Amino acid sequence: MPPRGPDFPSSFLDLDEMMVDFKFFWPNKREYSPVDVQDDHSPADEKLLDKTESFESPRRHEPRRGSAPIPWIVLTFIFAGLSGLLLFHDLRRGGRGSFDTGYHNDMILARPAIEVSQVKFTGGIKFHDNGTMYRDNGPGPAYVGRPTPEMDEAWEQLIGTRYLAFTEEQKASFSVRIDKGSADGLYRAGPDVFHSLHCVDKLRQTIDGYLYDMPEKVDERRNNVLHIEHCLDFLRQLVQCTSDLTPIPLVYSVGAGMEVPDFEQLHTCRSFDTIHRWAMKQNQDALNTLEE
Incomplete structure (x- = not known):
């Protein structure tokens, strides 16, 4: 009885399938070259060879040699597209500018003068343990409360010159229309922060006139009423525009007997002091050119 052909373990067939799959990623991998059969074999060996041929698995269709793997091409295009989108997004953001380097519509x-730091706000509403409410003034000058000459002076120093002078050469840095002054030939524009502070001070004076029975601070003429309404609506838009996302937590107060807002939180701010110093110097330097 002729010898049986070898029984191939199933793992051999699995390995063969894996190698076929691997060829997909390495299309130029060289094929296995069969060894030449020697002539000095017996007739029994030929029968054995005939039996082993019956165990060969059917040949699978394989990609042609040298053809590029399609999945890698697709992935390449996907990653290239994503990279392009990210680059476009960064360019758009760069075109708008940023809070700490200046937006495209800020004064160039x-x-x-832009410096960014964290500032803890003051003036929070608090409660004594007996339930009495009070406002924490915080350090520095008082900007609200019963009016005093010192308070009015503090506001004057805070705002300073609202509309700064600029020379003919400096005018070119503005992207908005700015006209030459008829009085001295200089150009004038003011950082919006000074206008906003002016509006807050205008509202302060009017409110104080009613709260502290100071009729000299109350002006109910139509033009002044329109001015106050303008300030209120402008400040509304400013608050919405900045949309500060600093969290204001509710914290339990023994005096209030409930949770109350803790307004004294750290905010990320542009340094007003450095901007104010730049503004006053800019205005004075432009005025000095008139004497040259």
Whole structure:
């Protein structure tokens, strides 16, 4: 009885399938070259060879040699597209500018004065343990409360010159229309922060007139009423525009007997002091050119 052909374990067939799959990623991998059969074999060996041929698995269709793997091409295009989108997004953001380097609509000449830091706000509403409410003034000058000459002076120093002077050469840095002054030939524009502070001070004076029975601070003429309404609506838009996302937590107060807002939180701010110093110097330097 002729010898049986070898029984191939199933793992051999699995390995063969894996190698076929691997060829998909390495299309130029060289094929296995069969060894030449020697002539000095017996007739029994030929029968054995005939039996082993019956165990060969059917040949699978394989990609042609040298053809590029399609999945890698698709992935390449996908990653290239994503990279392009990210680059476009960064360019758009760069075109708008940023809070700490200056937005595209900020005064170009003022950008070197931008400094960013964290500031803890003051003036929170608090409660004594007996339930009495009070406002924490915080350090520094008082800007609200019963009016005093010192308070009015503090507001004057805070705002300073609202509309700064600029020379003919500096005018070119503005992207908005700015006209030459008829009085001295200089150009004038003011950082919006000074206008906003002016509006807050205008509202302060009017409210104080009613709260502290100071009729000299109350002006109910139509033009002044329109001015106050303008300030209120402008400040509304400003608050919405900045949309500060600093969290204001509710914290339990023994005096209030409930949770109350803790307003004294850290905010990320542009340094007003450095901007104010730049503004006053810019205005004075432009005025000095008139004497040259």
